[in-house]
Amino acid sequence: xxxxxxxxxxxxxxxxxxxxxxxxxxxxxxxxxxxxxxxxxxxxxxxxxxxxxxxxxxxxxxxxxxxxxxxxxxxxxxxxxxxxxxxxxxxxxxxxxxxxxxxxxxxxxxxxxxxxxxxxxxxxxxxxxxxxxxxxxxxxxxxxxxxxxxxxxxxxxxxxxxxxxxxxxxxxxxxxxxxxxxxxxxxxxxxxxxxxxxxxxxxxxxxxxxxxxxxxxxxxxx
Numbered sequence: 001x002x003x004x005x006x007x008x009x010x011x012x013x014x015x016x017x018x019x020x021x022x023x024x025x026x027x028x029x030x031x032x033x034x035x036x037x038x039x040x041x042x043x044x045x046x047x048x049x050x051x052x053x054x055x056x057x058x059x060x061x062x063x064x065x066x067x068x069x070x071x072x073x074x075x076x077x078x079x080x081x082x083x084x085x086x087x088x089x090x091x092x093x094x095x096x097x098x099x100x101x102x103x104x105x106x107x108x109x110x111x112x113x114x115x116x117x118x119x120x121x122x123x124x125x126x127x128x129x130x131x132x133x134x135x136x137x138x139x140x141x142x143x144x145x146x147x148x149x150x151x152x153x154x155x156x157x158x159x160x161x162x163x164x165x166x167x168x169x170x171x172x173x174x175x176x177x178x179x180x181x182x183x184x185x186x187x188x189x190x191x192x193x194x195x196x197x198x199x200x201x202x203x204x205x206x207x208x209x210x211x212x213x214x215x216x217x218x219x220x221x222x
Contacts, residue, residue, distance in 0.1 A: 003200070005191045007125035012084040014221045016068070019078065019127040019191055021200035022212035030068035030219045035060055037072065039097045043090075043110055058098050059107045063088040063115055068219030074202040075130040075194050077169050078216035079104055083117030089218045094173055096137065100145055104173045105180040119181035127216045128191035128201040132156055132168025135195070135205075139163055145172065149179075 004018030004026070020026045033046045035057035043059035048067055054060070060069035069091040071078050076095035083089075090107050092098075104124070111117040142165060145153045152175055156168040170189055177187050194203040202211040 017218035019216045022202040022214045026215045027068040027217045032068050037093045039095050041101045041103045058093040061090040065220045066222035068217045070215045070217035072213040074204040074211045074213050077129040078127040080125045080218045083122045086115045086117040088115040105176045108180045123186045125190050126170045130195045131193035137167050
């Protein structure tokens with residue numbers, strides 16, 4: 001596992017995962033499946049026969065042992081989910097557009113509908129991402145979040161320069177996951193802000209086009 005980060009308490013039998021620093025090889029013993037991420041809400045189920053990249057998607061789900069699903073990020077929120085009773089796992093890429101489109105809640109609903117997962121038993125980890133300390137965005141975008149999700153999102157907002165402020169996307173995704181039915185203690189943040197405390201984690205906001213990408217992955221052991 002090396003210097004990958006892990007979610008606390010994720011000692012589920014037969015499940016492996018990691019939030020790897022930029023440009024690292026991951027999941028060596030697995031068939032690793034990624035997608036061409038487009039900041040959308042498409043979710044794909046993949047398995048042992050899936051090619052990688054599997055297509056355009058921002059959420060990947062697998063119930064096949066020996067398969068790991070992964071998302072690449074450099075400020076956006078990587079979300080790993082596990083439903084140990086099913087068993088099934090998922091990886092989600094949630095930038096501000098995907099978060100506004102509620103992709104994390106959609107993946108939870110898919111796990112319940114198509115894999116028989118009990119929502120109250122699903123665990124989620126939100127990996128290294130740009131946090132509310134650094135993610136400056138226009139206030140009218142925050143108002144779109146409030147229109148969709150209610151005034152609770154203002155707890156993730158700080159006013160800043162005229163017409164702008166900072167938004168905590170990990171907090172909004174946490175709120176949405178809990179609203180979907182996950183227990184509060186089953187949703188956790190893992191790792192630092194990629195912009196101001198990232199260390200080995202990439203930040204596109206800070207580094208621009210030269211920024212690498214980190215892979216966040218999860219799989220059912222072979």
